Amino acid sequence: MAGIDLGGILRDMFGKDPSELSDKELAEKVEAIKAAPKKETVSYEDLLAIPQDEWKNYDVQMVRIVSAEGVEPCELCAPLIGKYFTLVDGRFYLNHGRANHRAPFCLDMVPAFSSSQGWKCDLPEYPAEGVPEAPGYQVFHKWAEEVYGRDQAGK
Structure with a gap:
């Protein structure tokens, strides 16, 4: 190297x-x-208009789970509202949910923090102390299994 x-x-x-x-x-x-003028960055509102699978190109490191627009969360999804996790994990679990959850799907995500480089977006930097409410892998893995089990049983 x-x-x-x-x-x-x-x-x-x-x-x-x-x-x-x-x-x-x-x-x-x-x-x-x-x-010298700073490079143009994308605002939070503009990020929401960009497809979520492209957020990595705008330095989004962490996302927050929110209710899908116009949908009241079901009993399985309600505890996840407001939780933070990495963009990669967020996309994985939401894609799993969309594939296995009865319609309509309860959850969506919004950008929360950028990496420490802070390039291309005006999100706050991920705090050095971390985000205490960010759940671990097991929390979402258990949720994904429960969604799949419940919704497969209902078919």
Whole structure:
């Protein structure tokens, strides 16, 4: 694995080796970088209009489970409302639910946190201390089995 050429990165940023710049020049270059326009990011509202399977391209790390629009959650789905989990896990469980749940499906998800890089979206960063209400894998695995069992028995 190749190392990072930090010297090259700094030369690209400052136009020459930082050791060749005076303190004043270096401070001016840093201020110019800070004042430069930031890259356009996608708002929370705009993210909701983007298909969920593309959210990974916008730095969505965590999602929150919500009720599907216009649907009152069933007894199996109600305890999951408001829980947070990774985008990958969220997509897996919601896809499983859509495939195995009696219609209409009770759940949906909304973006919650970005990764620490914070690129392409204006979501808050995932907190370093974590999200205490984020359930573990077993919680959702048990839910997925219960949905499948109940809805297969009803067919």
